[in-house]
Amino acid sequence: MLIGGGGLIAATAVLASWRAIETGMVLTDDAAFDPWQAWKQTAIGDPYALVAAAILASSPHNTQPWLFKVTDRHIDVRADPNRNLGAMDPFRREKWIGLGAAIANIEIAAPARGFVTRVQLLPEASDPDLAARIFLQQGRAVPTALAAEIDQRRTNRSAYDRQRDLPASVIDSLLALDDDSVRTVWLPATGASGTEFARETLAATRLIVADEEMSHDGHQWFRSNPREVRLHRDGVATPTSGIPAWLARISPLVPPVDAAGAGQYWLRSTERQLATAPRFGLILVRDLYDRKLQLLAGMRWQRMHLMLTAEGLAAHPMNQLVEVVDRDRQLKRHSATAQTLQAWTGRSEWRATFAFRTGYATQAMPHSARRGLAAVTVS
Numbered sequence: 511m512l513i514g515g516g517g518l519i520a521a522t523a524v525l526a527s528w529r530a531i532e533t534g535m536v537l538t539d540d541a542a543f544d545p546w547q548a549w550k551q552t553a554i555g556d557p558y559a560l561v562a563a564a565i566l567a568s569s570p571h572n573t574q575p576w577l578f579k580v581t582d583r584h585i586d587v588r589a590d591p592n593r594n595l596g597a598m599d600p601f602r603r604e605k606w607i608g609l610g611a612a613i614a615n616i617e618i619a620a621p622a623r624g625f626v627t628r629v630q631l632l633p634e635a636s637d638p639d640l641a642a643r644i645f646l647q648q649g650r651a652v653p654t655a656l657a658a659e660i661d662q663r664r665t666n667r668s669a670y671d672r673q674r675d676l677p678a679s680v681i682d683s684l685l686a687l688d689d690d691s692v693r694t695v696w697l698p699a700t701g702a703s704g705t706e707f708a709r710e711t712l713a714a715t716r717l718i719v720a721d722e723e724m725s726h727d728g729h730q731w732f733r734s735n736p737r738e739v740r741l742h743r744d745g746v747a748t749p750t751s752g753i754p755a756w757l758a759r760i761s762p763l764v765p766p767v768d769a770a771g772a773g774q775y776w777l778r779s780t781e782r783q784l785a786t787a788p789r790f791g792l793i794l795v796r797d798l799y800d801r802k803l804q805l806l807a808g809m810r811w812q813r814m815h816l817m818l819t820a821e822g823l824a825a826h827p828m829n830q831l832v833e834v835v836d837r838d839r840q841l842k843r844h845s846a847t848a849q850t851l852q853a854w855t856g857r858s859e860w861r862a863t864f865a866f867r868t869g870y871a872t873q874a875m876p877h878s879a880r881r882g883l884a885a886v887t888v889s
């Protein structure tokens with residue numbers, strides 16, 4: 511019996527170390543995370559410093575759908591035609607929100623690296639992949655509080671403290687960003703609309719999980735072990751998915767799950783995420799499918815997330831509802847989800863293009879991987 515038990519332990523240990531080697535758990539190099547350090551070390555007056563900041567921006571499923579062309583006078587931000595979420599983002603609406611987030615990081619990083627910028631969105635009608643041209647002038651380097659948050663920001667998918675709502679002053683400062691193009695709505699999680707948001711987001715998650723094409727296409731960007739993370743340097747990986755830190759450490763030992771298995775896990779974690787958040791928010795524009803408004807919404811999200819980070823608050827986009835609206839439009843189905851969303855905006859001409867939760871996190875979250883400058887700059 512003892513010998514049998516020992517043999518089992520030995521066999522398990524051998525298997526575990528084999529999987530550890532196979533999945534890359536035992537490798538120590540972590541170049542996939544170097545970009546988070548690299549931005550800090552960039553020089554004043556170097557335009558590539560701004561690209562180093564741009565690549566740390568948020569993007570849907572960490573697809574990093576961007577390419578950059580750097581000259582002495584400007585930086586072009588381009589959509590990478592090869593990187594998208596397929597049926598999860600059939601109109602590439604989220605992709606362009608991600609491009610907006612990268613543009614915001616350039617704007618916010620610029621003063622800290624001695625640049626004055628002028629941003630022109632969609633500068634050439636004949637070049638639809640050109641999202642922005644950002645003109646640069648050398649100026650005095652002025653460190654700013656927001657630029658200092660660029661390498662601190664991350665998506666936190668852990669449980670939040672439901673009892674601790676955002677200070678009213680924080681919501682006020684975020685509402686002050688509202689303008690004629692992009693507005694926000696803030697829903698207390700325990701109020702009627704917050705409760706409905708949670709219920710409907712869970713229902714939308716179920717719809718997505720049951721939609722094989724959406725599930726499959728989303729799963730293409732899931733990285734189930736460190737070897738995959740090192741190889742691709744993109745996507746959402748297990749350690750940032752919101753599971754407890756101890757489980758994240760041993761997760762490379764667990765065989766990879768398929769799209770259906772990941773879907774079930776996603777449903778359970780969505781339930782927990784919704785049940786613990788004190789606040790939900792919506793970013794609104796007048797037209798979901800207008801490229802410029804998509805960029806402006808992404809610029810707003812990135813800035814808001816940096817501001818929340820500066821206040822010690824965590825944030826987590828939860829876009830299942832709007833993803834279902836896109837899918838309904840693609841399949842030409844009646845969209846009950848679009849009508850539900852509309853009820854919360856309170857203004858008939860405004861549409862929700864981005865949803866999130868925010869609050870104080872119960873668990874710190876690691877950064878996600880990034881491709882380096884060589885992979886994202888073009889001549």
Ligand SMILES: Cc1cc2nc3c(=O)[nH]c(=O)nc-3n(C[C@H](O)[C@H](O)[C@H](O)COP(=O)(O)O)c2cc1C
Nearest residue numbers: 568569570571572604607608664665827828829878
């Ligand atoms: C347009 C857009 C939509 C997103 N939607 C979701 C979402 O529905 N669920 C989620 O967990 N994260 C979502 N995210 C967050 C990204 O997955 C995250 O930014 C990316 O994995 C990089 O990680 P980081 O924010 O920690 O740097 C979204 C981000 C963007 C820009």
